[in-house]
Amino acid sequence: MFFLRRHTLPGFPLTFGITLLWVGLLVILPLLALLLRPWQDGTAAIWQTLHDPRVFAAFRVSFGCALFAALLDLPLGILLAWTLVRLRPPGYKIINACIDLPFAIPTAVTGITLATLYGPNGWMGKLLAHTGLQVAFTPTGIVIALMFVGLPFLVRTIEPVLQNFPSEVEEAAFLLGATPFQKFYRVILPAILPATLSGFGLAFARCIGEYGSVIFIAGNQPFRSEIAPLLIVMRLQEFDYSGATTIAVMLLLTALLCLGGVSFLRLRASRGLIMEETK
Numbered sequence: 423m424f425f426l427r428r429h430t431l432p433g434f435p436l437t438f439g440i441t442l443l444w445v446g447l448l449v450i451l452p453l454l455a456l457l458l459r460p461w462q463d464g465t466a467a468i469w470q471t472l473h474d475p476r477v478f479a480a481f482r483v484s485f486g487c488a489l490f491a492a493l494l495d496l497p498l499g500i501l502l503a504w505t506l507v508r509l510r511p512p513g514y515k516i517i518n519a520c521i522d523l524p525f526a527i528p529t530a531v532t533g534i535t536l537a538t539l540y541g542p543n544g545w546m547g548k549l550l551a552h553t554g555l556q557v558a559f560t561p562t563g564i565v566i567a568l569m570f571v572g573l574p575f576l577v578r579t580i581e582p583v584l585q586n587f588p589s590e591v592e593e594a595a596f597l598l599g600a601t602p603f604q605k606f607y608r609v610i611l612p613a614i615l616p617a618t619l620s621g622f623g624l625a626f627a628r629c630i631g632e633y634g635s636v637i638f639i640a641g642n643q644p645f646r647s648e649i650a651p652l653l654i655v656m657r658l659q660e661f662d663y664s665g666a667t668t669i670a671v672m673l674l675l676t677a678l679l680c681l682g683g684v685s686f687l688r689l690r691a692s693r694g695l696i697m698e699e700t701k
Contacts, residue, residue: 529633
């Protein structure tokens with residue numbers, strides 16, 4: 423006798439089929455086409471692109487600046503999330519809305535704004551010029567632009583964990599004589615570590631492929647401040663589709679490896695936290 427499985431969601435086969443169709447057409451199919459495109463012109467074109475010193479320099483700038491920006495965003499993200507959740511300062515709603523601005527405004531607007539602000543004639547650019555520092559048209563400008571783009575990922579992943587973290591645990595640590603550093607390191611940090619790793623991975627992956635907010639402030643000097651996404655656009659303008667897609671595949675694989683590694687570390691951290699709670 424056959425029994426029909428009852429699903430909580432009405433019309434489960436239909437909704438599941440629509441989900442698979444959406445994932446296949448909008449995610450898997452484009453990625454598969456991207457992975458296969460470089461091989462259509464043979465392996466010689468791929469090796470030529472991978473052995474191009476300019477491509478390696480662009481990768482170094484993109485990966486190095488993305489990693490540095492994500493690392494700088496770590497303490498800022500934790501501090502902002504803590505301030506929004508625990509302190510609720512005056513103008514809380516305005517600060518909360520400003521954090522989401524990188525998600526809302528076009529990246530080109532961000533790039534033009536930063537280039538205007540930190541340019542030689544900008545407000546911050548003039549002040550920094552007196553100290554001998556130049557931000558615009560240097561890797562430093564790229565890092566600042568990527569920090570602006572990546573910061574919301576850290577804040578928005580850590581904030582819910584802090585909201586659900588019971589304040590009584592912090593009070594108990596304080597009553598037991600823990601110093602502020604010990605309270606953060608031994609009580610708060612283990613709880614937010616999985617979310618922090620997730621935010622770091624998302625910020626780093628986003629920064630690797632960032633284009634619009636960077637090109638206006640980077641200066642785009644080969645071997646110095648030229649990023650890999652810009653090189654993809656230049657290869658496309660030269661009708662070098664194999665070279666453009668090869669660079670794109672390298673960026674894609676790096677982002678996937680980063681997210682996979684972060685997911686593994688997050689899982690290990692979560693298991694470690696669960697084991698500590700069960701002891």
